[in-house]
Amino acid sequence: MNMKKVVSKCAAVLSTVTLMGSAAAGIVPAPFANAGNVIVAGAADISDFEYDGTFLTGDVYCPTGSSFTMEVTLDKDDKSYGTDGFNYEWYYSSSATKGTNKVDQFNWTKLNYTTKSVTFNMTSAMNNAHIYAVKINKSTGEKTQTPMRTIYNVKANLQMGAAKASTSNGSTYVSVPVYLSNLTNRQISAGKMVLDVDKNVFDSVSFGFAVSGLSTIDNFTNGQYVNVFDNATSSVTLGSNNLLGTFTLKVKSGATYNGSKLTLNIEKPTLTGDYVSGNLRYGINTATAVVGSSGSDTSDTVPANLRAVTNSQYHQIQFVWDKVNGADKYGIAVYLAGKWRVQTSNITNNSYVTPKNLTPGMTYKVAVAARVNGKWDTNGAIKNAITVTVR
Numbered sequence: 377m378n379m380k381k382v383v384s385k386c387a388a389v390l391s392t393v394t395l396m397g398s399a400a401a402g403i404v405p406a407p408f409a410n411a412g413n414v415i416v417a418g419a420a421d422i423s424d425f426e427y428d429g430t431f432l433t434g435d436v437y438c439p440t441g442s443s444f445t446m447e448v449t450l451d452k453d454d455k456s457y458g459t460d461g462f463n464y465e466w467y468y469s470s471s472a473t474k475g476t477n478k479v480d481q482f483n484w485t486k487l488n489y490t491t492k493s494v495t496f497n498m499t500s501a502m503n504n505a506h507i508y509a510v511k512i513n514k515s516t517g518e519k520t521q522t523p524m525r526t527i528y529n530v531k532a533n534l535q536m537g538a539a540k541a542s543t544s545n546g547s548t549y550v551s552v553p554v555y556l557s558n559l560t561n562r563q564i565s566a567g568k569m570v571l572d573v574d575k576n577v578f579d580s581v582s583f584g585f586a587v588s589g590l591s592t593i594d595n596f597t598n599g600q601y602v603n604v605f606d607n608a609t610s611s612v613t614l615g616s617n618n619l620l621g622t623f624t625l626k627v628k629s630g631a632t633y634n635g636s637k638l639t640l641n642i643e644k645p646t647l648t649g650d651y652v653s654g655n656l657r658y659g660i661n662t663a664t665a666v667v668g669s670s671g672s673d674t675s676d677t678v679p680a681n682l683r684a685v686t687n688s689q690y691h692q693i694q695f696v697w698d699k700v701n702g703a704d705k706y707g708i709a710v711y712l713a714g715k716w717r718v719q720t721s722n723i724t725n726n727s728y729v730t731p732k733n734l735t736p737g738m739t740y741k742v743a744v745a746a747r748v749n750g751k752w753d754t755n756g757a758i759k760n761a762i763t764v765t766v767r
Contacts, residue, residue, distance in 0.1 A: 432509055432522035435646070437659040438498040439739060440529050447493035448509050448522060457515060463490050465510040472504070472653050479524045482506060496527075500737035503529045506654050526654030529737065532564075532645055533557045533762040536638060536665040537681050537698075541627075548627040550667055552638065554583075557618040557683035558764045560647055560656065564614070566606035567645040571623065573638055575599030577631045585621040587612045610649040617696075618683045634668035661763075678756035679706065679726070679744045688767035690732045695744060699726045703746035709757070711741040716758065721747075734766040 438444040448464060466489045471482040487494075496502070508524045537553035556564065571581060581601035583594065589612045594603040601623075614620060627633045640663045647656040679697035686693050695708065707721035708728050720728070728744075742764060745757035 432507075432525055435526050435528070435655040435657040437528050437531070437657045439531065439659065440498050440500050440503070440737065443495055443497045444527070445493055445495045446507055446509070446525065448511055450511070451520075454511075454513075457513060459492075461514050462492070463512040463514060464492055465490070465512065466494060467508050467510070468505065469507075470501070470505045474651055474653055479506075479508065482524075498527070498529060500529070502527055503737050504653055504656065524654065526656060528656045528658065529739070530558065530560060530656070530765045531659035531661070531739065531763050532559055532642075533683065533764065534640065534642060534660050534663040535681055535683065535762075536623075536640060536663050539638075539665065539667045541633070547629075548633070550578075550625045550627060550633055552623040552625070552665060552667075553681075554620045554623065554640065554663075555618045555681055555683055556614060556620040556642075556645075557762070558686065559614065559618075559658065560652070560767070561688070562614040562616075562618065562685075563611040563647055563649075563652075564658075565611040565646055565648045567604075568643040569601075569603040569605070570641045570643060571601040571638060572640075573599055573601070573625060574636045577628060577633050577636045578625045579628045580626045582624050583621055584624065586619045587614060587621075607649075611647055611652075616685065618685070636667045638665045638667065640664070676701070677703075677746055677748045677751075677753040678760050679703075679746055680760075682742075682744050682760060682762050684742070684762060684764040686764065686767040688736075691734045691736055691766055692730045692732045693734070693764055693766065694727060694729045695742065696727050697744055700746040700748060702748045705747040707745045707747070707752065707757075709743050709745070709754075711743075711761070716743065716754075721745075721752075736766050739763060739765045 432448055433446045436444045436446075446466075450459070450462070454461070466487040467484040468487055469482040469484045473481045505527050506524050507527070509522045511520045511522070512518070533556070535555045535557070537555060539550050539552045541548060541550050543549070569583065573581060575598055578599075581596045583601070583603050585592070585605070589607050589610070590605045591607065592603055592605045594601065596602075623638075625633075642660050645658040645660050647658065677700060679700055682695065682697040684693050684695055697706075704724075705721060706723040706726070706728075707718055708723065709716045709718045711717075740763070741761050743754075743757040743761035745752050745754050
């Protein structure tokens with residue numbers, strides 16, 4: 377969605393009204409139960425309104441247990457009426473109708489709130505739910521509807537793999553693979569990659585996607601590479617190895633690249649299209665790597681490129697990682713109730729599959745350690761832990 381203002385906040389400090397509670401997936405959370413009758417917004421209802429410069433806080437990533445604020449942005453022509461010149465109506469839907477903007481096909485519940493902003497406490501039942509607001513001019517009675525926004529609690533895991541150097545026509549190049557795991561069905565539609573490098577070490581940066589179907593615009597200047605990618609109508613699906621693509625960095629003549637730090641972010645990673653409900657905004661981490669090491673925050677005794685593949689049919693997760701030289705065992709631990717708890721320490725290959733029927737929507741922090749020469753590098757494993765959400 378295009379918008380004039382995008383403010384995705386997970387914070388309780390901007391609270392105007394707080395809505396709390398939980399419920400089974402697909403059911404309106406308990407605080408909304410008495411908020412009004414369920415309405416079906418037909419095409420006629422929608423056509424009565426025009427966006428006309430009135431917008432709503434952007435599609436939101438917010439983890440379960442945190443809070444987020446939705447706020448209506450007034451149009452420039454509204455200034456003459458003052459900030460108190462409007463009432464507001466808020467609508468909520470947990471409908472799973474497929475399609476990015478099929479707002480007229482959702483069942484909507486009108487909430488009993490009339491303020492310009494509302495703060496919600498995120499529950500697992502609210503994942504992939506939708507919200508929109510209607511601005512009502514007190515003087516003229518004119519109604520203006522905001523675009524629909526979608527709430528999502530899935531956090532993607534971004535990692536850079538081990539860098540490899542090569543020489544071509546007298547120049548040295550460093551290639552760095554990028555992995556993006558914990559995506560819904562391994563799919564993504566849009567985002568903005570920002571890679572920061574040492575401008576005194578690298579002359580140029582380019583990125584080759586491992587998947588087709590994305591339009592890209594990129595630029596490298598003053599040590600920062602930016603690549604804006606999108607598919608306007610659908611999504612792309614990463615392979616089973618979760619490889620997004622590979623950076624190629626050209627080393628300046630005479631520069632020392634070993635030990636150079638790389639920092640990668642993907643801003644507003646989004647999933648859209650005919651097979652999802654709304655615009656899904658992923659959460660995501662920052663990935664760092666040091667050229668000459670084994671990958672993102674890893675050492676020779678830590679499994680590199682730890683990634684998760686989720687299975688929504690059986691509600692289970694497969695963890696995969698690169699083998700560690702000399703390792704005879706691997707162990708996997710989960711962070712629960714403030715402590716790391718070992719699930720197993722008897723894995724003999726570089727893969728582990730959880731039991732079936734984990735709770736959908738639950739998010740876990742997971743670490744994998746390797747035993748080399750009889751010793752476990754648990755500190756390195758925890759440093760390289762990833763976060764994954766059950767489908």
